[in-house]
Amino acid sequence: MNDFSTQLTHWYDLHKRNLPWRITNNPYAIWLSEIILQQTRVDQGLAYFERFLAEWPDVFSLANASEQEVLRMWQGLGYYSRARNMLHTAKDIVFRYNGEFPSDYHTLLSLKGIGPYTAAAISSICFNEACPVIDGNVIRVLSRIFGVTEAVDSAIGKKRIEELAFLLMDNQEPGTYNQAIMEFGALQCVPSSPDCEKCIFKDRCYANQAQAVKLLPLKEKKTKVTLRYFNYLVLSWEAGGRYKTIIRKRLRDDIWKGLFEFPLVETHEETDFERLQHLPDFVKLAGTTRFHLIKQSVTRKHILSHQKIFARFYHLHFDGPLDLVDENNISLISQNELQSYPLPRLIDRYLQEIDGNL
Ligand code: SF4
Secondary structure: OOHHHHHHHHHHHOOOOOOOOOOOOOOOHHHHHHHHHHHOOOOHHHHHHHHHHHOOOHHHHHHHHOOOHHHHHOOOOOOHHHHHHHHHHHHHHHHHOOOOOOOOOHHHHHOOOOEEEEEEHHHHHHHHOOOOOHHHHHHHHHHHHHOOOOOOOHHHHHHHHHHHHHHHHHHHHHHHHOOOHHHHHHHOOOOOOOHHHHHHOOOOOOHOOOOOOOOOOOOOOOOEEEEEEEEEEEEEEEOOOOEEEEEEEEEOHHHHHOOOOOOOEEEEEEEEHHHOOOHHHHHHOOOOOOOOEEEOOOOEEOOOOEEEEEEEEEEEOOOOOOOOHHHHEEEEHHHHHHOOOOOOOOHHHHHOOOOOOO
């Protein structure tokens, strides 16, 4: 064990949070926690982890779930491809590996939704393989302490981080070491304003000594953010004494694939109802049935990592049923059934705000 990993694991013993995936080395539970925690804060992910394990305690039960059930359980976590891939991999493990998780890094890496980071986490924590995890936390810690001044998203910067990660790894207890460095990044060496005065590495940390904490890690590429304008049509009409509405499953390779939403007219810029109702997509949806605009929401901003969505909801009441209910991705439902479908958070939040009153 080198000096760095000794100090780090000692710090971890004293400061680690009590989390349910820390008391197991069951690969199913570790895999679940790692997938949930990608792009998700621990406090938010914790409840999901517990709900998933309670509903599907092993890979066999998860493999038997439907996509709709899994997406519904995942609702609110974002990056829904993680949930779809998870279900795919659960089936793969049951059918190709008789329910046994592969134990080595390279086989794990061949499974859908398992990238280098997750493969390293599972193989080290569950099977003691000396594979360092490299995620945002680890990159930040290593670049600051060891002064990686190349951009960490450049080829040379990535190589330096990888070399350091392998060099510093504790080969005796790789799982503990990996958890320790991630926890150190999450609790101590946080992205902005870390408390360097209280840090065990303050005397040897390059960034602290060179007053470069704010500058590291350095990145050369800025994330490009696309602006999108969503006009949701909340359509309703009365049939047999009940109010009906329409939701559609998103089928394209785009955000929220597999989730349900109100019929959508996407525009290139913000528009108003006067213009919207003459657009071909709207006319196609509304057909010839007479409608009244009951209410419309203000523009709501929904921010994803690469997209900023400006959404409006238009509530339209129709005098009779619409013609398009035969399209195969459309579901005609009663309004009170909405909550049993997996919905994007944007829509779920809106429904909560209006208390389900369509
Ligand atoms: S001294 Fe500051 S920048 Fe350096 S490792 Fe500690 S918390 Fe991070």
